[in-house]
Amino acid sequence: MFQEHPGPMHHIEARILEAFQRDPSRSFSTTELVREVFPKAYAELRERITSSDRKSQRKGYNTKATLHRNLLYHINKLVEQGLLEMGGVQGKGEKLFKLSMEEGELVVQDTKHRIVITKQTSMTTPIDGYEKRGIVKKYEAATWLNKHDALMLEGLSFDTPDALLQRLRHAFPIVSDAIAIEGIEHVIGKASPEECTALLKRLAHDAHDYDVALSLLFHVQAIEDDESILEPLRQVLGEMPGNLTFIFNTTPRLLTRKEGFFRELYKLFHDKRRKLTLKNSSIAPFPIFFGRAGPYSFTPEDWDYYKRRQRGTVDSCVVGQTSLAVDIEKYFGTGGTITGLRELTELSANTFFEVEEQRRKHFGERPGLPMPSLDAIKEFHRVGRNYLRFWNDWEEVDKYPILELLQSVKDRLAEFSNMQETIYKSCGLPIRFRIGLSTSFARFDQDFFSERRYRETAVSSLKQLQTTEMKHYLEIRERLCKLFDDANRLRFFITRDVPVDETARIARYLLSAYALPSVTLDFRGKSGEMKLTTFMEG
Amino acid sequence: MELAAETMMELWKAAMRHILMNGRRFVDDDGKRCREIQNLVVTIKKPSSSIDGVRAMRVVRKWRYPSEEELANIMLNKEAGGIYDYLYGQRIFAYNGTLNQIDEYVVPSLQQRPETRRAIVSLLNPLRDLKMGKKNIIGMSLLQFRIIEKRLVVTAIIRTSGFFTGWPANVFQVAKLQAHVARQLQIPAGPLTTISLAAHIHDENLEDIELVLGKDVVKDAKE
Numbered sequence: 040m041f042q043e044h045p046g047p048m049h050h051i052e053a054r055i056l057e058a059f060q061r062d063p064s065r066s067f068s069t070t071e072l073v074r075e076v077f078p079k080a081y082a083e084l085r086e087r088i089t090s091s092d093r094k095s096q097r098k099g100y101n102t103k104a105t106l107h108r109n110l111l112y113h114i115n116k117l118v119e120q121g122l123l124e125m126g127g128v129q130g131k132g133e134k135l136f137k138l139s140m141e142e143g144e145l146v147v148q149d150t151k152h153r154i155v156i157t158k159q160t161s162m163t164t165p166i167d168g169y170e171k172r173g174i175v176k177k178y179e180a181a182t183w184l185n186k187h188d189a190l191m192l193e194g195l196s197f198d199t200p201d202a203l204l205q206r207l208r209h210a211f212p213i214v215s216d217a218i219a220i221e222g223i224e225h226v227i228g229k230a231s232p233e234e235c236t237a238l239l240k241r242l243a244h245d246a247h248d249y250d251v252a253l254s255l256l257f258h259v260q261a262i263e264d265d266e267s268i269l270e271p272l273r274q275v276l277g278e279m280p281g282n283l284t285f286i287f288n289t290t291p292r293l294l295t296r297k298e299g300f301f302r303e304l305y306k307l308f309h310d311k312r313r314k315l316t317l318k319n320s321s322i323a324p325f326p327i328f329f330g331r332a333g334p335y336s337f338t339p340e341d342w343d344y345y346k347r348r349q350r351g352t353v354d355s356c357v358v359g360q361t362s363l364a365v366d367i368e369k370y371f372g373t374g375g376t377i378t379g380l381r382e383l384t385e386l387s388a389n390t391f392f393e394v395e396e397q398r399r400k401h402f403g404e405r406p407g408l409p410m411p412s413l414d415a416i417k418e419f420h421r422v423g424r425n426y427l428r429f430w431n432d433w434e435e436v437d438k439y440p441i442l443e444l445l446q447s448v449k450d451r452l453a454e455f456s457n458m459q460e461t462i463y464k465s466c467g468l469p470i471r472f473r474i475g476l477s478t479s480f481a482r483f484d485q486d487f488f489s490e491r492r493y494r495e496t497a498v499s500s501l502k503q504l505q506t507t508e509m510k511h512y513l514e515i516r517e518r519l520c521k522l523f524d525d526a527n528r529l530r531f532f533i534t535r536d537v538p539v540d541e542t543a544r545i546a547r548y549l550l551s552a553y554a555l556p557s558v559t560l561d562f563r564g565k566s567g568e569m570k571l572t573t574f575m576e577g
Numbered sequence: 578m579e580l581a582a583e584t585m586m587e588l589w590k591a592a593m594r595h596i597l598m599n600g601r602r603f604v605d606d607d608g609k610r611c612r613e614i615q616n617l618v619v620t621i622k623k624p625s626s627s628i629d630g631v632r633a634m635r636v637v638r639k640w641r642y643p644s645e646e647e648l649a650n651i652m653l654n655k656e657a658g659g660i661y662d663y664l665y666g667q668r669i670f671a672y673n674g675t676l677n678q679i680d681e682y683v684v685p686s687l688q689q690r691p692e693t694r695r696a697i698v699s700l701l702n703p704l705r706d707l708k709m710g711k712k713n714i715i716g717m718s719l720l721q722f723r724i725i726e727k728r729l730v731v732t733a734i735i736r737t738s739g740f741f742t743g744w745p746a747n748v749f750q751v752a753k754l755q756a757h758v759a760r761q762l763q764i765p766a767g768p769l770t771t772i773s774l775a776a777h778i779h780d781e782n783l784e785d786i787e788l789v790l791g792k793d794v795v796k797d798a799k800e
Binding site: 389392393396399400417420458459461462463464465466467468469470 | 639640641642643644646647648651652660661662663665713715716717738739742743744746747750
């Protein structure tokens with residue numbers, strides 16, 4: 040469907056349509072569209088509304104009403120043109136709007152704008168048979184053509200909290216799962232404690248609004264003033280929503296050298312009942328971060344490329360493109376064979392490639408952030424990977440030759456990716472196509488994964504980690520991490536009664552005795568019997 | 578060595594046989610065993626048949642070969658994309674972001690002086706491409722268009738041709754551009770020649786070649 044816009048398109052109408060372009064299947068509330076169209080004004084009014092000052096609150100509500108009225112005027116124009124329609128009502132009568140077309144391609148054009156919206160009710164892919172059988176699940180398939188799973192922003196590129204927030208406002212709408220801010224201490228270190236506190240609050244609000252998991256990656260070695268990090272955390276940690284993750288990049292040696300800093304962190308996260316991730320940079324020198332779908336990482340080659348070519352050229356890059364999850368338990372439980380896993384792997388690889396083909400066909404280029412040059416656009420996309428994720432009870436590895444199977448899956452995926460890159464390159468289409476292997480979190484899709492047995496997982500002392508059973512478990516996790524290019528997470532629930540000294544010993548032991556890329560210490564006080572799915576989800 | 582045939586498939590099979598039988602054997606930078614002919618010149622008399630090579634490659638389930646649409650698009654589309662390391666269409670229609678080599682130079686040159694030998698298109702941009710350590714250096718480097726016997730003939734110089742995996746796509750792309758120029762000049766398309774400076778085949782593809790082009794092509798090479 041092609042629609043010539045009657046007269047020049049108003050920039051607000053163009054921005055409304057761009058919101059639907061990013062998420063064509065979604066019904067947007069008026070508030071959500073205000074956020075998409077007026078991101079800066081929305082952020083400011085939200086701050087006013089949530090402040091304790093009544094005068095400021097009133098001003099915030101007035102601005103909100105003005106923005107809503109302004110937006111509704113333009114929405115109604117798009118409704119009159121037959122592009123949008125009402126998609127229902129929510130809450131206290133707030134209207135929802137959706138695209139009028141059910142399926143297909145809509146091109147809206149005037150002299151300045153050309154907006155192509157592709158809406159597919161369901162994209163047929165080679166893996167659909169396995170999905171129907173409940174063995175494979177696509178992550179957020181409705182936005183496969185319009186969004187990336189995960190982005191990373193480089194803290195070094197932002198001089199002020201405002202600059203970072205502005206960039207994030209462009210980034211949130213094109214992400215379906217996770218964003219990481221690498222080296223956020225560079226931004227925080229330059230700001231006042233008040234600015235830092237405000238930044239953390241704003242990040243939390245925005246991540247919550249866009250339903251994106253946000254990981255803040257701190258390089259402990261680069262922190263010049265410990266209090267510049269600790270003080271803002273003391274102020275806001277208790278209020279932070281669950282989709283904000285704190286990851287501290289360290290080494291076993293640094294744990295000892297900056298013992299005071301870490302003791303403060305353990306105490307703080309223990310008191311506020313939050314989880315804290317320690318990343319071991321001597322095992323994994325590249326960033327690792329987490330979304331709902333699962334962990335994301337870089338291969339050593341990609342990270343090396345990033346450091347040499349991208350850092351300084353771009354302020355952000357794609358890390359995750361598309362994810363599929365395979366439930367190994369269901370696969371074998373429904374008659375799946377080891378040889379059949381090869382077919383499943385190939386269908387998954389073909390599915391990823393088909394999605395890339397569709398993206399190239401519909402967009403010419405993949406959704407991205409505004410960039411200063413063509414080279415920057417290319418670099419933005421350069422190191423992204425698709426992820427084939429596995430859900431399993433990893434302690435049952437003796438039941439099936441899981442590790443060997445995963446290795447063969449990894450080899451096959453690499454073979455397919457290399458073959459596709461070689462063929463395309465020889466045809467004059469030099470593309471990047473890579474598939475990573477990783478684990479899946481339960482939050483990928485709560486209803487999809489098979490139920491698990493229960494087990495005790497809470498850790499109350501270092502001694503508990505030194506049993507033969509635990510050693511065996513940790514050794515398996517080491518091997519899994521290697522297989523997954525360190526896109527893995529190992530979580531321990533630290534019981535409420537563990538003193539800071541013991542927590543420090545536990546952390547040092549885990550990071551120095553095992554080649555684990557990251558360890559998450561969860562202080563939320565869970566203990567005793569719990570679902571293994573919850574345990575593994577971390 | 579120069580080979581010529583009426584159609585794409587005839588020429589492809591003949592060229593493949595020639596490389597497999599007479600190619601210099603060596604191990605390439607990726608550790609793969611190769612056979613290679615230097616400066617292989619091949620001519621298709623009916624470039625419209627070039628589509629058959631792409632279709633033959635797309636039948637194989639082992640890989641996903643680029644579609645005709647995508648191949649044509651990257652040759653004829655001047656819009657810069659953020660996906661590909663380089664884009665032939667961009668080099669042809671917006672070299673260095675400015676020069677449309679077809680509309681501003683090739684077509685008017687041939688219209689003004691049909692016998693000209695200057696109607697060339699450069700795809701290689703030394704400033705961008707010739708950098709130490711660069712992974713992807715453009716393959717198709719230079720095109721020449723000429724009017725001979727009232728038909729538009731084209732010659733493409735290709736730096737290195739994976740003759741099984743890449744050459745069918747390259748020929749299809751050049752034929753598309755040739756048809757585009759021929760339409761503007763209102764003359765029919767004539768023969769299409771490629772000069773491959775390094776025409777090679779990987780030994781690991783022997784079974785795939787058998788599948789696509791038939792047992793005859795690889796029979797002697799296997800023995």
